[in-house]
Amino acid sequence: MIGVNPYFDRLRGGYLFAEINKRAESFRRQNPEKRLISLGIGDVTRPLCPEVITAMHKAVDEMSEGETFRGYGPYFGYDFLVRAIIDNDYASRGVQMDPEEVFVNDGCKSDSSGILELFSEATSISVCDPVYPVYVDAAVMTGRGGLFDENIGAYSRIDTFQCNEDNNYIPTPPDASDKRAFRGLIFLCFPNNPTGAAINAEKLSAWVEYANRTGSVIIYDSAYEAYISEDLPHSIFEIEGARTCAIELRSFSKTAGFTGVRCGYTVIPKELVCDGIVLRNLWARRQSTRNNGVSYITQRAAEAVYSPAGKEQIRETIGYYAKNAGILKDALVSCGFSVGGGVNAPYLWIRTPEKTDSWSFFDRMLERCAVVVTPGVGFGKAGEGYFRVTAFGSRETAEEAARRFRKEFAK
Amino acid sequence: MIGVNPYFDRLRGGYLFAEINKRAESFRRQNPEKRLISLGIGDVTRPLCPEVITAMHKAVDEMSEGETFRGYGPYFGYDFLVRAIIDNDYASRGVQMDPEEVFVNDGCKSDSSGILELFSEATSISVCDPVYPVYVDAAVMTGRGGLFDENIGAYSRIDTFQCNEDNNYIPTPPDASDKRAFRGLIFLCFPNNPTGAAINAEKLSAWVEYANRTGSVIIYDSAYEAYISEDLPHSIFEIEGARTCAIELRSFSKTAGFTGVRCGYTVIPKELVCDGIVLRNLWARRQSTRNNGVSYITQRAAEAVYSPAGKEQIRETIGYYAKNAGILKDALVSCGFSVGGGVNAPYLWIRTPEKTDSWSFFDRMLERCAVVVTPGVGFGKAGEGYFRVTAFGSRETAEEAARRFRKEFAK
Helix, strand or coil: CCCECCCHHHCCCCCHHHHHHHHHHHHHHHCCCCCCEECCCCCCCCCCCHHHHHHHHHHHHHCCCCCCCCCCCCCCCCHHHHHHHHHHHHHHHCCCCCHHHEEEECCHHHHHHHHHHHECCCCCEEEEECCCHHHHHHHHHCCCCCCEECCCCEECCEEEEECCHHHCCCCCCCCCCCCCCCCCEEEEECCCCCCCCCCCHHHHHHHHHHHHHHCCEEEEECCCHHHCCCCCCCCHHHCCCHHHCEEEEEECHHHHCCCCCCCEEEECCCCCEECCEEHHHHHHHHHHHHCCCCCHHHHHHHHHCCCHHHHHHHHHHHHHHHHHHHHHHHHHHHCCCCEEECCCCCEEEEECHHHCCHHHHHHHHHHHHCEECEEHHHHCHHHCCEEEEECCCCHHHHHHHHHHHHHHHCC | CCCECCCHHHCCCCCHHHHHHHHHHHHHHHCCCCCCEECCCCCCCCCCCHHHHHHHHHHHHHCCCCCCCCCCCCCCCCHHHHHHHHHHHHHHHCCCCCHHHEEEECCHHHHHHHHHHHECCCCCEEEEECCCHHHHHHHHHCCCCCCEECCCCEECCEEEEECCHHHCCCCCCCCCCCCCCCCCEEEEECCCCCCCCCCCHHHHHHHHHHHHHHCCEEEEECCCHHHCCCCCCCCHHHCCCHHHCEEEEEECHHHHCCCCCCCEEEECCCCCEECCEEHHHHHHHHHHHHCCCCCHHHHHHHHHCCCHHHHHHHHHHHHHHHHHHHHHHHHHHHCCCCEEECCCCCEEEEECHHHCCHHHHHHHHHHHHCEECEEHHHHCHHHCCEEEEECCCCHHHHHHHHHHHHHHHCC
């Protein structure tokens, strides 16, 4: 027999950015004279740094000669890149990592959905609310999400941790006695997309302790760690006990502007065991069956991010976006908005004034300021009444947006 | 609760190339003076062609400037590449294709496993025997393969079509009355890996007719179409009726030496409907949730394959490998071997002499000729008593291997 995967039909929405584009397009048609500023989609705009460019040219040249040409690479990434990752992202922060625990990929989106394949369909899943929608959609598409319940505004089999002003956007694990205590997969992302909140070692330790105590597994997405400016953990493996309960997802997309280059990596410690099975070995089998590795040229580009000059250059770019975040944050705060994020993350998460709903405020921003933001409700029910602003644009657009905010909202 | 995916445990083997490497390594240690020739793994060895190199340098330079930098690309591939694919691989052969039916990917291995996610777990799967192991392993890992039956030497839920000397390695679909008639997913790969057999329009039409009649879906892997030298279909969409029953997988890996660059594409016509659902739309939803597209630089490289000079250059490289195939085939035939493939494919599929089993003959080749081949049984039960030879090496190694064959086996 043949049948269609029945779970795709359970997906809700996924049209957030399509709806944003539709409204922005309509505004543009009606107001051709106004210059629209987009602070919506989280995509980088600064070019690749010179070290990366040089490394890619060199790698391309190698591919042009028989003696240096590379065909299929190692399934899990070239040694040169894996070593650079371990030395710079882990050893430098006092964390030991075995090369066999690092899996280079084409960006962490693929693995943040693919990782679910390691677990049975009956596995419970929990996420923060608001949340990066991929974790939820991937769970639903593979039969791990249950049905969407209109009354609670969530999927029946996906638990959520509310992140709001009250907890500074950092959830706390349930107590052992709490009826919400559970054993399952826990998706955490810090610094967070969309809220821009960053977690400290104490609060992250509480999650690690909880996961070890309940036999849960944390999928830790630290794609934005490069934006941390305060004394906070960059990796969950800086926390004692994480090697027995956590998988980490990393990406060069926001660290080095690789959204159009595609490279990231997943770390699975050998001590992480579920049902008596070493998950690292399962992932190795999965990756070697389903992938043929990442472009050699891309991996040389990623390696260059770790050279002394490369590190300096990407620090400069990250500083550029961080300054944009500061400019936007200052303007919004001066107008009386309650603004989260923007210090250790390229995102600002802002409460709408007077309990306006997200989409109404989106329309107001568009009409009055000609600025496109992202309605918070697009990231989950708890995002209602918030909006997200990204700092990835140019300095000039950040300054112009700040001027428009001040003009429209100044008290 | 949390549990491990129970299906990984059902996987058999997958250690073919590991076992080959182990025996080759042992031989090398014991015979340090002998020069080992590998005709085993199907990886290209010729450098990328000049047009591709130029295009990649240009794309890298674009990524270095703010005005031409590219962040996230379209989920399904840049227009420039999709248009080049349609014009050159389809329109030029009289086949119409809509840009929305083409999905650029990082090589067809990812999609030849991922495509299973469109279908329910209960969907029946059938493959040729011998077969490229990824289709089978991916089905097993996602719960669609059943259990391995030691008695029949196959998975309980995967049907196989025998491909052997009797049918010239081209299977025929079952008659309507045949008890083997079924409705399900049918994986076909032509020109075939491992047998090197190529299908003609008449035989491929029989499969299309069968699939339409039974409501089956054909996954057609034509990764080796560039090696076709005779008047044969390059795409299943050259066959009438294929748009309602087929998905096609293509790759630049063997066409343009992209095994280390990673680019391919999947074609799903809008008329392909299952359970009333347009599969193309389901795939679009899957891809946009699970991927962020393919490197811009890689896509410019793929586009260059279709430039007039690029086409000429890759034709030259394919001709080089084809000549290797001829040299190896002539030698083996002159020694009295029964040799399939090598005319429309870079693979030769050879019967072992005197019903020797595949691994014993592998050892004999290694010991007597210092040549590594691939034991046919590694591709399935019907591959027992065969071995595979690839033509992807240098001219010099092909000639040296041919000399050794003649010396050892000449009658």
